Amino acid sequence: MTRRDIPNLISVFRLLLVLPIAYLLYEKQLGFALTLFVVAGISDGVDGYLAKRNDWASGLGAFLDPLADKTLLITSYLVLGWIGLFPLWLVVAVISRDAIIVIGSLAYFVLIGRVEMSPSIISKVNTGAQIALVVMLLLTSIFGGLEAIIEPMAYIVFATTLLSGMDYVWVWGKKAWQNRSQPQ
Missing domain, CATH: 1.20.58 (Methane Monooxygenase Hydroxylase; Chain G, domain 1)
Incomplete structure (x- = not known):
């Protein structure tokens, strides 16, 4: 593992936040869900910034980053629809x-x-x-x-x-x- 892997690890971290965010939304623990959602959003900016600034872009990152983004958004929209918001x-x-x-x-x-x-x-x-x-x-x-x-x-x-x-x-x-x- 090298510093070049940091953006990919951040994307994996964002993917790992999806289930806790979904659970918190479903349980209507909206303050905690918002906090994790904002952390996920910040992590998206950080991994992109690091990859571009340090020339750490990779094929894996090109796959993981949009996967994490879409998984987070689709899951959030599904749960928020399910609970009627x-x-x-x-x-x-x-x-x-x-x-x-x-x-x-x-x-x-x-x-x-x-x-x-x-x-x-x-x-x-x-x-x-x-x-x-x-x-x-x-x-x-x-x-x-x-x-x-x-x-x-x-x-x-x-x-x-x-x-x-x-x-x-x-x-x-x-x-x-x-x-x-x-x-x-």
């Missing part, structure tokens, strides 16, 4: 988008070849909006006072989720069409 339509949109991306990338890999994805601007905005909505919902549930912004934020997340999903389908559909006869 998020509307079903939003949970379905978030999960469907990610399922379409995973299925599409697997199909691309099988039919065309290697998939090298990098998030688009709308995808980064979407992830930020999804995280912000979870944080704001938890803060509102704990302290109150921000109820009026939760519903508009949910609609914004819905819109960015749809737009980023359509963006991935468009970009990767176009790449698949262009590369259809050139297996890699």
Whole structure:
């Protein structure tokens, strides 16, 4: 184990936080859940910063980092929907988008070849909006006072989720069409 492994270890740490966060959300221990969610969010920034600043990026990290992010967000949205804090339509949109991306990338890999994805601007905005909505919902549930912004934020997340999903389908559909006869 070397210093180059630190970003990957941080991503694994974030993955390990998913189950405690899910449990705390389910048990409506929202203050503790928020604390761990924020720690997970900070760890996401730290591992990316370290990997880029020190040239410690790796193939494993390119897999672990988005896996940890998506696992955290999907699990949080599922549990918050289950306990009635998020509307079903939003949970379905978030999960469907990610399922379409995973299925599409697997199909691309099988039919065309290697998939090298990098998030688009709308995808980064979407992830930020999804995280912000979870944080704001938890803060509102704990302290109150921000109820009026939760519903508009949910609609914004819905819109960015749809737009980023359509963006991935468009970009990767176009790449698949262009590369259809050139297996890699």
